[in-house]
Each structure stands twice: as C-alpha cells, then as structure tokens.
Amino acid sequence: MKKLIASRIGAFYYDDGEVSPFEFDEKASHMINSYPSRINSASRIKYPMIRKSFLTNKDKSLRGKDEFIRVSWQEAINIIHEEIIKAKGHIYAESYEWGGIGQVSWGRMCVQRLMRVLGGAIFEENDYSTGAALAMMPYVFSSKVVYERPTDLKAICNNAELVLFIGANPLVTNLISHDVPLHEHYKYYEILKNKNNIFIDVYANESSKFLNAKNIIINPNTDSALLISICTFLYENNLYNKEFIKKYCTGFDEFKDYFLGNNDGVKKDFAWASEICKIEQSVIKNLALQLANKKSILILGRSIQRQANGEFNYLAAISLAAMLGHIGKDGLGIEFNLISGCKGESVKNVKKIKDLNSIFPKITSNDIFIPTSRLQEALLNPNKAIKYKEEEIILPDIKLLINASSSFFTHQPNTNKSIKAYTKADCIICLEPFFTYDAKMSDIILPVALEGEREDIAISSNKEIIFALKKIKDDFYEAKSDFQICKMIAKSFNKSYEFCKNLDELDIVELIYDDLKNEYKKDNIYLPNFNEFYEKSFVKIPSLKEQESYTRFKDLKNINLANEKISKMGLNAYAHYKKADEFCNNYPYFLVSPHSKYRLHSQLDNSDIAFKINNKEPVYLNSKLAKKHKIKNNDIVKIFNHRGAVLCGVVIDESVKDNVLILHQGAWFMPDENGICQNGNANVLTSSKISSIISCSNIAHTCKVDLSLFKSAE
Numbered sequence: 001m002k003k004l005i006a007s008r009i010g011a012f013y014y015d016d017g018e019v020s021p022f023e024f025d026e027k028a029s030h031m032i033n034s035y036p037s038r039i040n041s042a043s044r045i046k047y048p049m050i051r052k053s054f055l056t057n058k059d060k061s062l063r064g065k066d067e068f069i070r071v072s073w074q075e076a077i078n079i080i081h082e083e084i085i086k087a088k089g090h091i092y093a094e095s096y097e098w099g100g101i102g103q104v105s106w107g108r109m110c111v112q113r114l115m116r117v118l119g120g121a122i123f124e125e126n127d128y129s130t131g132a133a134l135a136m137m138p139y140v141f142s143s144k145v146v147y148e149r150p151t152d153l154k155a156i157c158n159n160a161e162l163v164l165f166i167g168a169n170p171l172v173t174n175l176i177s178h179d180v181p182l183h184e185h186y187k188y189y190e191i192l193k194n195k196n197n198i199f200i201d202v203y204a205n206e207s208s209k210f211l212n213a214k215n216i217i218i219n220p221n222t223d224s225a226l227l228i229s230i231c232t233f234l235y236e237n238n239l240y241n242k243e244f245i246k247k248y249c250t251g252f253d254e255f256k257d258y259f260l261g262n263n264d265g266v267k268k269d270f271a272w273a274s275e276i277c278k279i280e281q282s283v284i285k286n287l288a289l290q291l292a293n294k295k296s297i298l299i300l301g302r303s304i305q306r307q308a309n310g311e312f313n314y315l316a317a318i319s320l321a322a323m324l325g326h327i328g329k330d331g332l333g334i335e336f337n338l339i340s341g342c343k344g345e346s347v348k349n350v351k352k353i354k355d356l357n358s359i360f361p362k363i364t365s366n367d368i369f370i371p372t373s374r375l376q377e378a379l380l381n382p383n384k385a386i387k388y389k390e391e392e393i394i395l396p397d398i399k400l401l402i403n404a405s406s407s408f409f410t411h412q413p414n415t416n417k418s419i420k421a422y423t424k425a426d427c428i429i430c431l432e433p434f435f436t437y438d439a440k441m442s443d444i445i446l447p448v449a450l451e452g453e454r455e456d457i458a459i460s461s462n463k464e465i466i467f468a469l470k471k472i473k474d475d476f477y478e479a480k481s482d483f484q485i486c487k488m489i490a491k492s493f494n495k496s497y498e499f500c501k502n503l504d505e506l507d508i509v510e511l512i513y514d515d516l517k518n519e520y521k522k523d524n525i526y527l528p529n530f531n532e533f534y535e536k537s538f539v540k541i542p543s544l545k546e547q548e549s550y551t552r553f554k555d556l557k558n559i560n561l562a563n564e565k566i567s568k569m570g571l572n573a574y575a576h577y578k579k580a581d582e583f584c585n586n587y588p589y590f591l592v593s594p595h596s597k598y599r600l601h602s603q604l605d606n607s608d609i610a611f612k613i614n615n616k617e618p619v620y621l622n623s624k625l626a627k628k629h630k631i632k633n634n635d636i637v638k639i640f641n642h643r644g645a646v647l648c649g650v651v652i653d654e655s656v657k658d659n660v661l662i663l664h665q666g667a668w669f670m671p672d673e674n675g676i677c678q679n680g681n682a683n684v685l686t687s688s689k690i691s692s693i694i695s696c697s698n699i700a701h702t703c704k705v706d707l708s709l710f711k712s713a714e
C-alpha cells in the first residue's frame with residue numbers, strides 16, 4: 001500500500017520500492033526518486049560503533065583510518081556520558097544542519113536541546129547560507145532583513161516589468177526546502193516567462209534557461225563593480241530617484257564621492273566596470289537604461305555574499321535599488337529571500353507550528369557563540385583572539401564535538417585543514433545514517449533512522465499542509481531517531497524530564513498538532529482531531545487559501561549606505577567594490593561551487609539519482625578552456641591548488657565564463673592514499689578565510705585553481 005513520506009526534498013508516496021508524487025505538490029522534484037536507493041544504500045550505518053583505538057586507549061592518531069567496533073547502545077551511551085562529563089564547558093554542538101526534518105526529531109534541534117539541558121555548549125552565530133548578509137544588514141537596515149517575509153512571486157508577477165536575477169538560480173535552489181516544499185512557485189515562473197528577465201551569473205544557469213532569459217555572464221566576484229557603475233551612470237544622467245534617496249538614505253554623499261572618484265581619482269564608470277567584470281560596456285549600458293526605464297526588482301541569490309567581502313556585494317545591490325527608488329513599491333525593489341522555501345504567494349493568517357523546543361518550557365543555559373564557519377579555526381587556535389564586528393572575541397577551547405544532521409567535510413571550505421583541525425578534538429560523536437567522511441573521522445558513530453523509519457510532524461514550506469511522518473517500514477538494523485538517541489543521553493544524566501517531559505515522539509507529535517489545532521480554532525478554522533490526521537497522514541488547513549500578494553519594506557525607515565561603524569572597523573564603508581583576487585593565490589581559473597540540482601548539499605550523492613561523469617562529480621567549463629588544455633567531454637581532469645586536488649568528469653558548456661570552472665558543492669569526500677579526492681569534493685579547493693570581520697563568514701565562492709588532464713575518456 002502507498003505510504004506518504006515528507007522530507008526536505010518533497011512529499012511523496014512510497015510503495016514497495018516505487019515512488020510516486022504527492023497530489024498537492026505542484027511540480028514534484030526528480031529528487032524524490034532517490035529514496036529507494038538511499039534507504040537501502042550499502043553506505044548505511046547499521047549499529048552503534050566505536051573507533052578501535054579510541055575504545056582501547058583513546059588514541060586520536062588513527063582517526064579516519066581506524067576500524068570500527070560494534071557496541072551495544074548501552075555501551076555507546078555509557079561512553080558518551082563519561083566523555084560529556086569530561087569535556088564540560090568545551091563541547092561544540094552546533095550540528096550544522098540539513099540532515100533530516102521534523103518538529104520533534106530534527107537532529108540539529110535535538111542535539112542543541114540536549115546540550116542546553118545539560119548546561120550549555122558552543123554554538124555558531126548566523127549561518128553558512130547568508131552569514132555575510134545577516135551580519136551586514138543591521139548596519140544597513142535596522143534588522144537582519146534577509147529571512148524576513150519576502151516580496152512574493154505573485155506581487156512580482158503583478159507589477160514588475162524587469163526582473164534582474166543576480167547570482168541566483170531559484171528553480172534549482174527551490175527544489176528543496178527546510179520545511180516540505182510544494183513547489184508552488186512554478187506557476188509564477190511560467191508567468192514570468194512573459195516578462196523581461198535578465199540573469200547576471202557566471203554561466204547560463206537552469207533558471208535562466210527555463211525563463212528563456214537574457215544572460216550577462218560575469219567575471220566571478222565582481223558583481224558590485226557592475227552595479228556601482230550603473231549607479232554612476234544613473235547619477236550622471238540624472239536618472240535616479242532623488243526623492244527616495246533624500247527621504248530614506250543616509251551615507252549617499254559618501255557613496256557618491258566614491259563612485260565619482262572624488263577621493264581616489266578613479267571614476268567607477270562603465271569603462272572601469274567593463275575591465276573588472278569582463279563585460280562589454282554596451283551590455284552594461286543597456287542594462288542601466290533598462291533599469292532606469294522599467295519597473296524593476298533585483299532578486300539576489302546568496303552566492304554573491306558567500307565571497308570575499310560578500311557583505312559589500314549585497315550593499316552595492318541595495319545602493320542601486322535605492323537609486324532606482326522602487327523599494328517598498330508593490331512587487332518591485334529588491335528581494336533576498338526567494339532562494340529557497342518556494343514563496344510563490346503569502347498565505348494569510350498562518351499560525352506558527354511549535355517544535356521540540358517551543359512546546360516545552362524554555363531552557364536557559366551558558367552558551368558560547370563563535371561566528372559561523374569558525375569551528376576549524378577554533379579547533380586549531382583555541383583561546384586565540386579574533387576580530388569580529390566591533391569587538392574582539394576569544395575562540396573557545398573545544399574538546400568534544402557532537403554532530404547530528406551535519407556534514408562538516410563537505411560543507412566547510414578547505415577540507416584538508418578540516419582534517420588537521422579534527423585531530424585536535426579529544427572526542428567526536430556523530431549521529432549519521434551513512435558512512436560519510438564525517439562518520440569515518442569520528443570516534444563514536446550512532447546509526448540514525450531516516451524518514452519513513454521514525455515518527456514526527458512536519459509542515460509544508462507554504463504552511464498549508466501538516467504532515468504526519470510515520471514509520472512505514474521496519475527498523476533499519478539498530479538505527480534510532482535523533483530524538484530517541486538524545487533522550488537516551490539525557491536519561492543517562494537523569495535529565496529526560498527536562499529534555500522531553502519523559503514523553504515519546506508520538507506523544508509530542510500529538511501535543512504539537514493539538515496546539516496548532518487550538519490556535520486555528522481561535523480564528524474559527526477547524527482541523528480534524530489527531531487520530532483522523534494521523535490516519536490520513538496529512539491535513540490541508542482549510543480557509544487559508546485566500547492568498548494575498550505581499551511586498552516588503554512598506555514601512556521602510558532608513559537605508560544606511562555607508563555606516564560609520566563599518567569604517568571604524570577599518571573597512572572602507574562606502575567603497576562597495578572590493579577586489580577578491582587578493583584573497584586568492586595566483587591560479588588561472590575561478591572555481592565556483594554552486595548548489596546541485598541532483599543533491600541537497602552532500603545528501604543523495606550516494607543515491608542512484610547522483611549525476612556523475614566517469615564516476616566523478618562533473619565539472620562544467622567552456623570549449624575555449626577545453627581546447628587550451630586539450631580536453632573533451634567525459635575526460636577526467638585533476639583540479640588543484642595549494643590546498644589539495646580533486647578528480648572530476650568534464651562537461652563542456654559553452655555558456656560558462658572562460659575563466660571559470662563550475663563544480664557543485666557536496667560531492668562526498670573520498671581521498672585516495674595521496675589525499676586526492678576521487679569524487680570531486682569542491683571544498684578540498686576552497687579557502688577557509690573570512691569574508692570580512694563584519695561577519696567572519698565563509699567565502700566558498702572566492703577560489704582559484706588550475707587544472708590538467710588526468711585521464712582521457714575512452
């Protein structure tokens with residue numbers, strides 16, 4: 001019989017090896033087809049296991065090379081208990097972040113709650129996705145802005161004449177979502193096909209192709225130069241909205257002095273940008289004129305802020321949008337939050353669903369926060385003072401790592417540095433369904449149940465459908481849910497009451513459902529009782545359907561284009577373009593590592609939907625570069641720099657900028673005996689430097705490499 005499964009790659013039915021789409025998914029993703037091969041993957045972890053030399057004498061030197069010994073759950077919990085006591089005050093528990101789903105048993109949430117119940121731990125502030133932007137926005141607007149309710153696609157379709165996508169590939173990045181995606185955005189992208197769409201990217205990405213859009217193919221890491229040169233043009237030709245600038249913007253005069261070159265003698269005009277961006281001046285001018293004459297919205301992806309000085313790329317785009325003066329007008333201006341979560345239309349009167357944390361009383365604990373993506377740095381340099389925003393912080397001394405839902409070796413830039421960093425920890429505990437490199441580098445591995453093997457409750461990303469996640473198949477060997485594992489650890493400290501009032505998953509699922517049901521009842525919206533919901537596996541919340549379109553920044557107060565506090569940090573706040581080359585060693589090509597349509601980060605790389613060329617992750621490059629290196633489609637190439645090397649399979653794509661290699665992030669790290677990754681994990685090559693001290697965030701998209709032919713295709 002068909003059973004419903006809800007996940008971050010979508011909801012779908014599963015019946016004895018067969019997958020079929022969920023009826024309310026408006027365009028089910030191909031990713032759901034990964035499920036059968038994934039649940040039965042040979043790489044799954046079956047039992048709790050402990051690294052042999054850790055078990056015998058706590059030796060760290062064989063981490064990553066050692067064999068694992070099967071232990072009972074009780075033995076594993078006993079050892080974890082002792083290690084937690086030993087490392088108190090030095091435990092890192094961020095568990096960043098995309099494995100699993102659910103309001104009760106999402107690994108990241110469970111581990112964080114467990115550690116807070118036990119007194120606190122070390123966590124990270126902001127995130128890998130938009131770390132630079134999240135830290136920058138309070139200096140520009142009055143709040144973090146990025147994840148606030150977005151101007152939705154419905155409003156854009158109704159109002160915009162020109163949609164400018166900057167480093168954004170929303171039809172790929174909306175395949176997945178934190179909550180269950182229903183892909184309601186497609187119908188709006190169908191409407192957008194009739195508009196004027198322009199993509200600024202390093203290649204003609206999938207979304208651009210879908211919209212049949214115009215492409216401006218840019219030299220990576222130079223978007224702010226392009227955007228600033230348009231500001232100069234608008235200013236000099238009196239084509240900008242003076243009233244908007246006067247009413248809402250501070251710092252414009254300083255910014256103007258910068259783009260006119262009043263202080264440094266360099267006018268930031270089309271000639272200047274053309275040289276930096278490697279785009280013809282006429283193309284930039286044409287874009288500038290269109291922006292000046294059409295009602296537009298700038299849709300920003302996140303890639304351009306996951307770069308050296310990425311904070312300023314967002315600022316440059318905001319400055320341009322401010323000069324265009326559409327911010328706050330229906331469906332126009334600028335938007336940062338259409339990259340995942342679908343967000344076709346805003347649904348009225350949504351009540352917030354609770355989770356394991358919010359359904360129980362809040363726990364206060366002594367937590368320490370480091371900036372996002374600084375774990376490696378903290379492990380290698382405990383007690384080091386680093387500059388962060390306007391202050392100095394001391395990196396904590398980490399002795400124990402506990403990870404659930406996290407793939408550090410594919411998500412953190414500079415994998416070989418990560419390997420060195422991991423040798424510093426005394427103990428590493430990993431809750432994982434699969435034998436990833438993270439699992440291999442751990443001391444204690446605990447097998448985790450996947451969707452379909454545990455009970456939970458989840459909501460769709462548009463908040464219209466509540467899903468019951470059910471156990472629809474037998475236990476996978478000894479795998480348990482993250483919730484069950486964390487509850488067992490809490491219990492070993494006599495803290496399971498604080499963790500979950502001693503309740504089981506299904507009891508908490510019922511509490512969460514009933515809480516939501518009661519909230520809706522206050523608005524005369526009636527949900528079925530829990531048993532009926534659970535029996536059916538999902539419920540569509542009635543009467544929410546009156547969908548409105550929404551535009552943000554209606555209550556805009558101020559945009560600060562050159563915040564003094566940033567200048568006080570030693571960074572030039574009004575110089576919105578900053579060279580990225582200085583961050584890179586002298587290799588000929590930029591490596592860009594976007595998010596793959598075949599994966600959720602590293603997840604699904606071990607499924608049969610993974611797209612490989614000669615068993616390697618594909619690298620996309622254009623024929624000019626291929627000719628230069630005498631390589632052809634399907635050849636295996638080595639991509640390298642001073643940080644390491646990876647092997648990839650060649651795909652020639654004419655649209656890729658001629659100094660760029662595109663290698664999607666997330667291929668599992670599989671080093672040979674010389675440390676060369678046989679599977680093409682992009683982060684072997686990327687730099688772990690910080691974007692700037694404003695955020696100390698990662699710069700995965702600022703990376704240079706070289707390549708050579710490794711093996712010709714037959």
Ligand SMILES: Nc1nc2c(c(=O)[nH]1)N[C@H]1C(S)=C(S)[C@@H](COP(=O)(O)OP(=O)(O)OC[C@H]3O[C@@H](n4cnc5c(=O)[nH]c(N)nc54)[C@H](O)[C@@H]3O)O[C@H]1N2
Nearest residue numbers: 129167168169173200201220221301302303594595600601
């Ligand atoms: N299928 C799928 N969807 C996902 C994810 C996934 O792993 N798989 N991950 C999710 C998560 S957590 C996040 S944070 C988002 C990420 O969302 P984003 O950060 O927006 O996605 P990216 O794929 O990194 O980059 C988007 C586009 O920017 C382009 N780009 C890269 N460098 C530059 C540049 O210098 N200039 C310009 N103009 N363009 C550039 C890339 O070629 C790509 O087409 O995606 C989410 N959605």
Ligand SMILES: Nc1nc2c(c(=O)[nH]1)N[C@H]1C(S)=C(S)[C@@H](COP(=O)(O)OP(=O)(O)OC[C@H]3O[C@@H](n4cnc5c(=O)[nH]c(N)nc54)[C@H](O)[C@@H]3O)O[C@H]1N2
Nearest residue numbers: 097098099100107129404405406407411593601602665700
């Ligand atoms: N080069 C480069 N690097 C990047 C980026 C980039 O654009 N380029 N993007 C960055 C961004 S935006 C992000 S968000 C990060 C993503 O980084 P992560 O969130 O670490 O990525 P995932 O690969 O999704 O890791 C999830 C892990 O959880 C495991 N898992 C699956 N289900 C469960 C479960 O139910 N329980 C538990 N305990 N584990 C489970 C999976 O097997 C996997 O190992 O990557 C970042 N890294």
Ligand SMILES: [Mo]
Nearest residue numbers: 127128129130
């Ligand atoms: Mo992300």
